[in-house]
Amino acid sequence: MSLIQVDNLWKTYDMGNEQVNALQSVTLKIEKGEYVAIMGPSGSGKSTLMNLIGCLDTPSQGVYMLNGNDVASMDDNELARIRNKEIGFVFQTFNLLPRATSLHNVELPLIYNGTSREGRREKAEKALGKVGLSDRMMHQPNELSGGQRQRVAIARALVNDPSIILADEPTGNLDTNTGDEIMGLIQELNRQGNTVIVVTHEYEIAKKARRIIFLRDGKIEKEEYKQVG
Amino acid sequence: MLIDIEAVRIGLQAIWANKLRSSLTIIGVFFGVLSVITIITLMQAMMDGIEEQLSALGPSTFMVNKFGIITSREDYMDALKRKDLTVEDMGAVEEGCLDCEYVAARCYRFGSVKRKSEKLRNVPILGSTANFIDVIDFQVEHGRFFTEMEYQHKRQVAFVGPTIVEELFPGVIDPLGKTIKISGKKYKITGIAKKRGSMMGNNQDNFLVIPLTTQIKYFGKPRHNLALAIKAKNVETVTNTQDQVRSILRARRGVDYYDDDDFSILTAESIMAFVESITLMTRVVIGGIASISMVVGGIVIMNIMMVSVSERTREIGIRKSIGAMRKNIITQFLYEALILTLLGGLLGTSAGIGLAAILGEMMSIDVSVTFLSVAIGMSISLLVGLFFGIYPAVKAAQLDPIEALRYE
Ligand SMILES: Nc1ncnc2c1ncn2[C@@H]1O[C@H](COP(=O)(O)OP(=O)(O)O)[C@@H](O)[C@H]1O
Ligand SMILES: [Mg+2]
Numbered sequence: 001m002s003l004i005q006v007d008n009l010w011k012t013y014d015m016g017n018e019q020v021n022a023l024q025s026v027t028l029k030i031e032k033g034e035y036v037a038i039m040g041p042s043g044s045g046k047s048t049l050m051n052l053i054g055c056l057d058t059p060s061q062g063v064y065m066l067n068g069n070d071v072a073s074m075d076d077n078e079l080a081r082i083r084n085k086e087i088g089f090v091f092q093t094f095n096l097l098p099r100a101t102s103l104h105n106v107e108l109p110l111i112y113n114g115t116s117r118e119g120r121r122e123k124a125e126k127a128l129g130k131v132g133l134s135d136r137m138m139h140q141p142n143e144l145s146g147g148q149r150q151r152v153a154i155a156r157a158l159v160n161d162p163s164i165i166l167a168d169e170p171t172g173n174l175d176t177n178t179g180d181e182i183m184g185l186i187q188e189l190n191r192q193g194n195t196v197i198v199v200t201h202e203y204e205i206a207k208k209a210r211r212i213i214f215l216r217d218g219k220i221e222k223e224e225y226k227q228v229g
Numbered sequence: 230m231l232i233d234i235e236a237v238r239i240g241l242q243a244i245w246a247n248k249l250r251s252s253l254t255i256i257g258v259f260f261g262v263l264s265v266i267t268i269i270t271l272m273q274a275m276m277d278g279i280e281e282q283l284s285a286l287g288p289s290t291f292m293v294n295k296f297g298i299i300t301s302r303e304d305y306m307d308a309l310k311r312k313d314l315t316v317e318d319m320g321a322v323e324e325g326c327l328d329c330e331y332v333a334a335r336c337y338r339f340g341s342v343k344r345k346s347e348k349l350r351n352v353p354i355l356g357s358t359a360n361f362i363d364v365i366d367f368q369v370e371h372g373r374f375f376t377e378m379e380y381q382h383k384r385q386v387a388f389v390g391p392t393i394v395e396e397l398f399p400g401v402i403d404p405l406g407k408t409i410k411i412s413g414k415k416y417k418i419t420g421i422a423k424k425r426g427s428m429m430g431n432n433q434d435n436f437l438v439i440p441l442t443t444q445i446k447y448f449g450k451p452r453h454n455l456a457l458a459i460k461a462k463n464v465e466t467v468t469n470t471q472d473q474v475r476s477i478l479r480a481r482r483g484v485d486y487y488d489d490d491d492f493s494i495l496t497a498e499s500i501m502a503f504v505e506s507i508t509l510m511t512r513v514v515i516g517g518i519a520s521i522s523m524v525v526g527g528i529v530i531m532n533i534m535m536v537s538v539s540e541r542t543r544e545i546g547i548r549k550s551i552g553a554m555r556k557n558i559i560t561q562f563l564y565e566a567l568i569l570t571l572l573g574g575l576l577g578t579s580a581g582i583g584l585a586a587i588l589g590e591m592m593s594i595d596v597s598v599t600f601l602s603v604a605i606g607m608s609i610s611l612l613v614g615l616f617f618g619i620y621p622a623v624k625a626a627q628l629d630p631i632e633a634l635r636y637e
Contacts, residue, residue: 056550056630077554084552095547095634099246111235112552156551 001068003163003195004030004053009062011048011218022048024218026062030197032163035190037206038199040215046199049215050168053197054089055082067163084113088157090167090186094149096141102128102152103137109160127155131185147178154185158194165189168199183208233560240565243537250533251569257529258573258610259580265519266581266606267588272512274589274596279504282433283497289330289464290364290497291471293322293478294456297493298503311491312482314455316441319358322457325477328470331460333361334441336451340412342437344397352393353436354411356444356451362388364458367438372405372420375440379419383442387416391424392435411437414447427593467496523609526573527617534566534621545625546633555626562625566618567611574610578603 011023023045030036038046051057052064055071064071066086074082083089096105106124115123128137131151141149150170157165167186171179183198183205190196198209206212212224244251286292296308316334323332335357342349355361362374367388375386387409398404408415416439425433445451461470471494478484484491538545545558582598589596 051631054550056634080549080552080554083550089550091634095543095550097544097547099242108548109551112548112554112557160552 002029002065003032003034003067004028005063005065006053007063007065009049009052009064010060011045011052011057012060021218023052023059026218026220028213028220030164030195032195033190033193034195034211035187035209036197037209037212038197038215039201039203039206039212040221041201044215045218046215047168048218050166050197050199053164054087054166055079056089080112084109085160086163088154088160088162088165090150090153090157090165090170092169092172094141094146094153094173096149096152096156098141101138101140102133102144102155105141105152106155106159109156113160123159124155127159128152130158131155145178146174147181150174150178150182151185154182154189158189162194164195164197166197169201170198171200171202171205179205233564236557236560236564237568239561240568243541243565244568247537250537254530254533254566254569255573255576257526258570258613259577261519261523261526261613262574262577262606262610263581263584264522265516265609266578266602267584268515268519269605270582270585270596270599270602271588271594272508272515273599273602274585274594276505276508278594280501283500284366286458286497286500287366287460288497289461289467290458291461291467292456292458292495293474293492294495295453295492297495298500300507308493313452314457314492316445316451316455318478318481319457321481322459322474322477326459326470326473328462328466328473329459330462331360331363331458333358333364333458335361335365335438335456335458336441336444337454338444338448340448342393342397343410344408347397347399349393349396349435354444354448355436355438356441356448357438358441361438361458364460368423368425370421370423371403372418374438375419380440380442383446384440385414385416385443386419386439387411388420388422388438389418390422390434390436392432393437394421411439412447431593523613527613530566530570530613531617531620534562534618535624537565538562538621538625541625542628542633542636545628546630546636549628549630550634558626558628559619559622562622563615563618566622567614570610570614570618571607574607577610578606581606 006026006028009023009026010021013020013022026049038049040046048057052059055066058072066082071079071082097108100108103121103124106127107120110120110123125134125137128134131154133148133151133155136144136148136152141152144152154170165186170186171182174182186196186198187208198205200206210226214221214223293314295311295314296305299305299308319332319334322329326332335355338354338356339351340354342352359375359377359380362369367374370391374388375384378384379386389409393409394401394404397409398407401407404418405420407418409418410416422434427433441451459470459474461467463470475490475494478492479490482491548558582596582602586596
């Protein structure tokens, strides 16, 4: 059983007089522990696919099995639980709560699954330690650099020990050096056993993954596997 | 439970971060609750005051008079046709009513009261039987009421209210035995009543009681305004006693079997019921006005909460994307609304009680803080918070996570 199994997936937006197929018949499998990059030009459906995999969105057609469970059959609360426990999402725009400290931002997913105060604190500190921000726990996002903010977001994605980490253009708002650092961190997470899917439109970044999926016009154009030493 | 503490924390944070918006909400609730509480507290105090006044008429006591409770001009015209009650009626009741402990009579007049150069005009001058003091709860401060002997011999004696003493005998502590002039005739003071204070701007200590016989001698026969005050021997059977009195009076006054009484029997209870019935309309109207102000406050809250939700769309998206369920979002916004309304309610309740106390002081009504008014104030604000907070909260919870995240 694959961790992710997507079969003939469609996402169609009804724009009144025309229909936009953001995804067309996408079929793919991703195994536990894989490091997958998704590439493609702007508007090719990368984010749409990530949102579907991350259970933030529901497909118009097709089947998505996560850990052997059919996502289509889940209700709102079950989807929320999946987002909370199974998925760690890292966004291009960080999406941190602006008025909360790093620590609180990282604790947030734990609050929604009822972890005790002490447990929350301990796990959040550990996650912040992993991304190298032990000394920035009480800082609010506006007191942090872009790279540091993305580290906080990664710590938040990690804190519940999810099945998959999804990163949609995590370096899109960062300069090259900082972006490289973040990618290094994500690669390190994969090395430690996390399943990682990264969206990027830079081949230099995608190259670090063992598998690259190319999207164009909502379809999988080709896949590239390679041996990484 | 953990999540609830979290919701309170988030609520407080949001409230603190938007001080202007929060103050507006609090002010909205504040004025609503303020008006409701002021009105309820004052009305309650007024009713309590009337009830206390009526309690001078104990549970075993009732009055018989010509007019009863008049609520319309027709009532008045009908009652005017009735025969006056007379001293003889009183005698007949006293003789015939076995269950009556005391049968007293009293008649109202107004006159001037003078001592040396001091003069009071338009003082209520009650003429009564000597047992009036046994029926009506006058508390004696000094001296005594007048006696049966004094009554029989039409003596010029007076039992006076404390205001009379204060006005006519400034500085004198004990004016017992001193003489005053009532409408030109000299009277000796036998006793002074205990101070009762004012009630709704009405000084209850400004009166005199003289023997009814003396009053008849100098002021003439009583007409409409002679009333009987009767105390039953037994509290439990007071209605039977009333029936006895009723049949004696009907027989004496020649009322036909099918006709209504040509007199009225009043009890503290019936008077109170009447007062409640005439103030009901006022209370309903005022209550309506107060409710409208609460609804206005509620709509203000709803609007402000809607603004709060739309401003925080992105935050809602973030929370949902990391696993917040609908109920978490609902709780968060509902708590925010509840904290604001309860705060407004608390302030409004306190200020309302304060305002009622000030107004009460001006109208000489005793206002006390009742559990009822506090409970009403707080539950109104709670209900308003829930009712008007739930819609924005549900709206927030229904936001689509992707769209919410994309919101700028
Ligand atoms: N909410 C939406 N309504 C209408 N069209 C949308 C919506 N979201 C995405 N699309 C369209 O779907 C296509 C894929 O979008 P997206 O997945 O965001 O592309 P990418 O992330 O690869 O740049 C685009 O043509 C985009 O315009
Ligand atoms: Mg995109």
